[in-house]
Amino acid sequence: SIGREQTLMQTKIFALAALLCSTALAAVEDTYEPADSKVNVLDYDNFHRFLDQHQDDVILMEFYAPWCGHCQQLAPQYREAAAELAKADLPKNVVLAKFDDGDDYNRRLRAGAPDVYNFTSYPSLFVLQDGEHERYGGGREADDIIFHMSAVAKGLDPYEEELKTKPGLYKDDPERSKYVRDLLDEEEMSPVIADSPKNVLRVTEFYSDRCPFCKSLASEYVEACKELKEKFAEEVECHAVNSRVFYDVAEEWGITGYPWMAFFYQGKKVEDMAGLGGSDSIVNWVSKMHAEHFDPNGVSPPPPPKKPKKKDGEDVGAPTDWSATVFEHTRFLLHSIAAKYPDEPTPEDEESVKALIGSLAHLFPSKSGANSLRSALNSASLGPIDTSSSSSLSAWMCSLENAATGSSADCSSAGLALLDLGECDEACHNEEGWKVEKEAPWSQTVYTADPEYHQKVLKTPEDAWQARELFKVLDLAKRLGIVTKKAEKKMRNSIMEGKKTQDHYLKYLSGEVEDALKESTL
Numbered sequence: 001s002i003g004r005e006q007t008l009m010q011t012k013i014f015a016l017a018a019l020l021c022s023t024a025l026a027a028v029e030d031t032y033e034p035a036d037s038k039v040n041v042l043d044y045d046n047f048h049r050f051l052d053q054h055q056d057d058v059i060l061m062e063f064y065a066p067w068c069g070h071c072q073q074l075a076p077q078y079r080e081a082a083a084e085l086a087k088a089d090l091p092k093n094v095v096l097a098k099f100d101d102g103d104d105y106n107r108r109l110r111a112g113a114p115d116v117y118n119f120t121s122y123p124s125l126f127v128l129q130d131g132e133h134e135r136y137g138g139g140r141e142a143d144d145i146i147f148h149m150s151a152v153a154k155g156l157d158p159y160e161e162e163l164k165t166k167p168g169l170y171k172d173d174p175e176r177s178k179y180v181r182d183l184l185d186e187e188e189m190s191p192v193i194a195d196s197p198k199n200v201l202r203v204t205e206f207y208s209d210r211c212p213f214c215k216s217l218a219s220e221y222v223e224a225c226k227e228l229k230e231k232f233a234e235e236v237e238c239h240a241v242n243s244r245v246f247y248d249v250a251e252e253w254g255i256t257g258y259p260w261m262a263f264f265y266q267g268k269k270v271e272d273m274a275g276l277g278g279s280d281s282i283v284n285w286v287s288k289m290h291a292e293h294f295d296p297n298g299v300s301p302p303p304p305p306k307k308p309k310k311k312d313g314e315d316v317g318a319p320t321d322w323s324a325t326v327f328e329h330t331r332f333l334l335h336s337i338a339a340k341y342p343d344e345p346t347p348e349d350e351e352s353v354k355a356l357i358g359s360l361a362h363l364f365p366s367k368s369g370a371n372s373l374r375s376a377l378n379s380a381s382l383g384p385i386d387t388s389s390s391s392s393l394s395a396w397m398c399s400l401e402n403a404a405t406g407s408s409a410d411c412s413s414a415g416l417a418l419l420d421l422g423e424c425d426e427a428c429h430n431e432e433g434w435k436v437e438k439e440a441p442w443s444q445t446v447y448t449a450d451p452e453y454h455q456k457v458l459k460t461p462e463d464a465w466q467a468r469e470l471f472k473v474l475d476l477a478k479r480l481g482i483v484t485k486k487a488e489k490k491m492r493n494s495i496m497e498g499k500k501t502q503d504h505y506l507k508y509l510s511g512e513v514e515d516a517l518k519e520s521t522l
Contacts, residue, residue, distance in 0.1 A: 030072040030075045030076065031064060031066045031071055031072055031075045031098075031100075032066075033079065033098075037079055037082065037083075038079075038082040038083045038085075038086040038096065039078060039079055039082045039096050039097065039098055040095060040096065040097040040098070041097075041098055041100075042097050042098065042099045043099070043100070043103070043105070043106055044105055044106045044108050044109050047099060047109055050097065051128065054093075054095055055131070056092070056093075057092060057093040057094065057095050058092050058093070058094045058095070058127065058128070058129050058149065058152050058153050059094075059095050059096075059097060059127070059128040059129070060094070060095075060096045060097070060125060060126075060127055060128075060136060060145070060149055061097050061098070061099065061125065061126045061127075061128055061133075062074070062078060062096070062097070062098040062099070062123050062124075062125050063098075063099050063101040063111055063112070063117065063119060063122065063123065063124045063125075063126075064098055064099070064100060064101065064102070064122050064123045065100065065101060065102025065122045066100065066102060067102065068102070068122040068123065070122065070123060071122050071123045073140075074123055074140050077140060077141055077142045077145065078096060078098070078142075078145065080142040081096065081142040081143075081145035081146050081149070082095075082096035084142070084146050085145075085146060085149055085150070088146075088150065088153075090150060090153040090154065091153055091154055091155065092153040093153075094149045094150070094152075094153050096145075096149075099111065101122065102122070112124075114487075114490060114491060114494055114500065114505075115483075115487070115508075117133065118487070118490040118491075118494065120499070127149070127152055129152065132484060132486070133486065134486050135486075136148070137158075137159065138158060139210055140210070147161075147162070148162075162245060163245060166182075166184040166185070166245075167209050167242055167245060168182035168184065168209065168240065168242050169182070169207060169209050169214070169215065169218045169240065169242070170182045170218070170222075170240055171184070175222070176218065176222050179222050179225040179226050179229060179238055180205075180221060180222055180225050180238045180239065180240050181237070181238070181239050181240070182239075182240050182241075182242065183204070183239050183240065183241050183246075183249070184242075184246070185246055185249070189241065189246075189249045189252075192239065193239070193264050193267070199235075199266075199295070199296075199298045200234065200235060200236065200237050201232075201235060201236045201237070201263070201264075201265050201286070201289060201290055201293070201294055202236075202237050202238075202239060202263070202264040202265070203225070203228070203236065203237070203238050203239070203261065203262075203263060203264075203282070203286055204238075204239040204240065204241060204261070204262050204263075204264060205217075205221055205238075205239070205240045205241070205259060205260070205261050206240075206241050206243040206250050206253075206255045206258050206259065206260040206261075206262065207240060207241070207242060207243065207244075207258045207259045207260075208242065208243065208244035208258045208259075209242050209244060209245075210244060211244075211258055211259065213259060214258055214259045217259050217276075220277075220278045220279040220282070221238070221240070221279070221282060223279040224238075224279035224280075224282035224283050224286075225238035225282075227279065227283050228282075228283060228286055231283075231287070232290060235290065235294060236286060236290065243255055243258055243260075244258070253269050254269070259276060260272065260273075260276075261273035261276050261282065261285075263285075263286070263289045263293075265289075265293050265294070266298065270289065270293055271289065273285050326365060326366055326369070327366075327369065327405075330360070330364075331401060334360075334397050334400075334401075335394070335397055335398075337353070337356070337393075338390065338393040338394040338396075338397045339390065339394060340390070341353065341387075341389075341390040341393050341394075342389075342390065343389045343390050343391075344389075345387060345388070345389070348443070348444050348445055348468075349387070349444075350387040351444065351445065351448075352444040352448075353385070353387050353393065354385055354387065355444075355448055357377070357385055357400075360373065361373040361374050361377055369404075372404045372405065373400075373404050375403075375404070376400055376403035376404040377400075379403055381403070382396075382399055382400060382403045383396075383399075395411050395412075398410075398411035399411050441458040441459060441460055441461050441463055441464040442458075442464060443458065443464045443467055443468045445468055445471055446458065446464070446467045446468060446471055449471060450492060452496070453467070453492050453495070453496055454467070456496045457495055457496060457502065463502070466502040466503065466506060467502060469506060470502050470505060470506045470509070473506060473509045473510055473513060474488050474491070474509065476513055477509050477512060477513055480513060480516045480517075482509070482512050482513065482516055483509070491505050
């Protein structure tokens with residue numbers, strides 16, 4: 001009896017193993033291309049030859065591994081897109097190719113290396129054109145691939161083209177849009193959320209139309225909004241933002257992922273939802289928000305005041321208190337910076353103050369003030385900014401003020417000495433009101449080029465020094481044609497993600513630059 005049970009158990013195990021093997025084999029076979037497929041299957045031996053043969057075409061290259069589940073899911077969509085693009089009438093031919101990077105022999109190509117295509121996961125897709133490559137950022141459905149690659153072949157920006165279509169999960173479905181309104185850009189977001197005079201609680205979902213969980217949540221959100229409509233009538237409205245496409249709207253409100261649910265009232269974000277689940281969780285959360293925040297007699301902030309009418313191109317009326325305050329604060333800041341500017345500035349000091357003046361003219365909050373600054377900076381009589389010393393910069397700041405405002409301040413040394421900046425020596429070192437910590441690592445060059453990199457990588461003064469040197473070498477490497485802008489971005493991302501160190505790339509690039517310079521002198 002025991003022997004029969006053991007035999008039966010072994011038979012079941014063998015049958016299960018056979019089933020698992022056959023299932024796995026079938027999944028792996030999904031990545032194999034049939035004889036009539038328009039997808040070009042490459043290997044180590046023919047990879048570069050293929051690129052040479054198609055140097056005038058647009059190539060979509062997939063690096064995959066047969067065992068990768070996402071690669072198996074992509075395969076039929078990729079195959080369908082290749083067939084449609086092969087017969088499409090486009091300015092440039094579009095060809096799709098795939099390279100089995102999981103194969104030991106093929107790995108000799110080093111395709112995933114930082115100095116080649118720089119990827120660490122499968123599938124990784126890249127658009128190759130005119131000797132350059134960039135990561136493919138389109139969708140993984142056949143229609144998405146066709147749309148993206150057709151735009152590239154036409155010389156258009158596929159992301160801008162997609163923006164024009166305003167994709168959303170709710171807007172094209174009458175049953176969904178009855179309860180959930182897709183906000184399709186910041187021009188809709190602001191009037192509905194921030195500036196609307198209606199006294200309404202607003203629930204807003206930030207999602208991606210390519211996120212599987214977001215797609216499955218959509219019906220739950222609609223069901224919740226339907227119930228909220230019945231429960232609270234006009235006091236609650238449901239909205240949604242496709243933050244994959246309209247990421248600037250999401251960033252404006254501090255949204256860092258999706259799906260993400262936020263609660264707005266009277267022009268402000270009140271709370272982000274925790275524990276997002278099915279429709280019940282949304283209804284319970286909104287009901288709680290309604291009980292805590294809704295004021296039946298509340299009034300949302302009035303819309304922004306209308307701009308004053310203009311006559312002959314000039315603003316009517318005297319400057320407002322607001323504009324006068326902005327002018328005085330700006331004046332005081334610029335003159336104070338000049339007064340504390342070093343007499344022997346570093347190149348970074350000089351570049352920083354130039355960037356400050358340029359940014360001020362570009363972003364000055366008063367339109368008339370911005371125009372005045374720009375006109376003054378374009379004036380040959382003012383001359384370029386003098387950053388050679390504190391006294392020179394102070395005199396130039398004074399001349400800028402005269403040119404921009406029509407005033408006639410004395411910009412001589414004696415006149416500047418009389419400039420009322422308060423007790424600068426005392427005020428400039430007053431730490432009251434500031435969060436005082438140990439000296440922070442800082443590099444203006446790095447922060448201006450990449451603020452995110454500065455925040456994530458520079459933790460010590462040594463990090464700041466290395467970052468400055470690395471960015472100098474990167475700039476030289478780009479000018480010498482050693483790295484492209486895209487490769488530079490990938491290197492920075494690798495450092496920010498902790499996969500490589502600054503020292504690693506500094507040594508690598510220094511050697512490459514040195515070799516290139518030696519070759520150029522031969």
